[in-house]
Amino acid sequence: MAEESYKEYLANRVLTESQPITYRLLSRALKVNVNVAKRMLYEFYTTQTAKKPKSIHATYLIAGKKRSSEDSNGSNGHDGDDTVMRSSPFMSSLPAPEEPLEKPVPKTSIVLVREEELEKTKGRFEEITSIHVYSLEPGPLENLNLLAVCNQEIVDNYSSGDPLDRWGIYGSIRNPYVKRRTTKHTPVTAKNAPKATGKPTAPAKEAKKEAPAAAAQKESTPDENKSGRSTPQPGPAASLKRTDSKSKAKKDTAAGDLFKSFAKTKPKAKEAEKPKEEDEPMQGMSEDEGDDDDEPAVKFDEEKAAAAKKAREDREKQLREMMEADVDMPDAPTEEEKDSQDAPIDKEAPSKPAESEATVTVQGGRRRGRRRVMKKKKVKDEDGYLVTKEEAVWESFSEDEPEPKKPKPAPKPAAAKGKKAGAKGQGNIASFFKKG
Template identity: 55%
Template sequence: MADKYKEYLATRIFTENQVVTYRLLSRAVGVNVNTAKCMLFEFYDKQNAKKPNAVHATFILVGQKKSFEHTNGSNGSGHRKDEDIRMRSSPPLSSMPEPDAEPEEEIRPTKSIVLVREEELEDTKAKFDKIESQHIYSLQPGPIENLNLLSACNHEIATSYSTDDPLERWKKYGSIHNPFIKKRTAKHAPVATSIAAKATTTAVKSDVLGLGRNTSKDTPVRKGTSEGNTSGRSTPQPAAAASTTKKTGAKPALQKQSSDIFKSFAKAKPKAKEPAPAPVEDEPMQGMSEDEGEDEEKIEIDHEKEAAARKVRAEREEALRKMMEESEDDEMPDAPIEEPEAMETQPEEPVDETPAGTEAAVTTEGGRRRGRRRVLKKKKVKDDDGYLVTKEEAVWESFSEDEPAPKKPKPAPKPSTAKGKNVKVGKGGQGSIASFFKKA
């Protein structure tokens, strides 16, 4: 490691023309900051002995300034003159019970930390009463004009060396240790990784040399966890994304099939197509209509399904086709854009007649269907002997149902169960829509 730092500094300063601070050096070579400061001086000394002004430096001076220099010595803190601290431009807020004993003027001890270029070093030193410590802050190939540029190094540390365990830094770099600080393991690691990602890019960009050396083996554990965390977190997302794409992908496929068969129909209302055939023999679809909460309809579907199951395939196909056409006829004029759910229920109604009731004089107006139908109602009657007797009676009742205002063509409702099954069915009938109907 003895010469590692020289190599690093030479590359960094002479080849890449960049600034190195003691902090960056300590991170790059993996030494205590105080050692890094001395390394910088060693390098500075040797290089400038070989060739004057080969390397320029900035220095840190820490100490007490001479008090009268406060105003002109410091930039930005010029107004901190000690003498006017106690100055009062008005009498103190009066009516205080006993005026305080005026606290005597005391000069606060002030420690100054000054960052200065080598050009101004001697002048600045002269302003100090006592210098407590001094060291090189950074080295750069030429005189630096804007000292703010030095912060780029610290930025690089934050991005490139963030894989260090921050609680272990004191051992390596000699910052002040605090045994009481605890860091909880990040449940949400997005930051760590984003930084890591940034780090790698910047590392690649900025300097390949210095980085490769020591970041890798620093704290594999932490790195591992953060990675584990992100993968744990991020996997669901792609999966979800995939599933959505699958879903959306499946739908067009279905549409395409159906349009093969019912060309004209497809032209008329391409949207309503694929939900329409589905419900007839498809169990899962029941769940879907259940979701919609149209109870009556659900019962009807049940009956219909039982009945339908017994029918011969050919018959059903025909019936279905008929239904479709029917529904098309019925609905098209009224509700051109209709919600698939409504479509589903529509075809079934003729079939329902037998078990549930009869529908008569259905009128549709303003998106609302009204009419009368006959239903079987249970009636409880107390007979002569005082027993309760339940009778089933066929009753006519009027009904009206809201047809939901034309929603967007694909409401994409309750995605997981209903849709998923839908997709599955679609897959089963991949070959042609005819075989699709033959199933079950």
């Protein structure tokens, strides 16, 4: 460390930039022992004041024993705050031992003081074991707390490097026993580093994770929705055939294989499913709206989205036509709409109470059957109160059934029907929890 360089540094820092500097910051900046830095400060201070008195201001740190009269006073004058303490004598019956024999506890005082108060403060000390320049600043400080910025600067700028090696450079007390593990999450660098990197990365990562997940969900939901209504398994196959576009391409990798495995008669199934889809007006409706709302939020595949949208629009048109004719469940669609708007994933859930179990018989191109619908019922009970209950009501329905009976071979309708009641219910629950 060339001696000129520290003078230059100090002149620059204190005189030009008008920044305070402590011995500690100087030692960090120049990578010297703190005790050397203390002397540098003093040296600089004396030469400067010799050149031009009052051009620079110093604070000192005094360590030593204060006079005992001062002991009770305390350097901070905080002792006056003791309001809770009680001065009355100890209670008599306590076996409190010889209190008077307590010898005064030796006390070392370390006091930070401006040069103005230095002499006065020194006078309070009985014995001074050490005194050194703590900081230099361009002018008298109004508030010594300002010096804390120097230590903040150390933390911000000079905390790189292995903290366990600091003792060698700066002369702090060495502890050979302390171990430090290096964690991935807490970089050794500046104080801000973990804040900057650690915190945001986690959310970022999560967000990233979230995004594909969401995309995946989105990818699957349209299909799910389409399928969910009637025959979950063939449904996606059908829809993806129908949309016949990117969604299919995508789907093929994932779900496609699965469907292939059991859909021997896939081409026919597709035809069969398509009209069937139309049989469920309310679900179709809700699904469309849900997806439209959500689409912009997630950009997973614009082409696919466009294609899907187009397909959906077609279907929506068809559905609307259906709706007009549909008289079976007047309240269901509204309920669907409500739910589907905020929770697309959840779309199937509401349909569950409305149509939980259905016995469907397919006869000559018409599906007939009974299904259970939850209906609100107002009843006057024996006390004369009006009680509103939700009741499961069986109602019969009859709908157009896609003609091809044969293309749906034995396994298929069985699967379809079985699934309708069972698998769908499960699907609903699963999606319900997904939402939560």
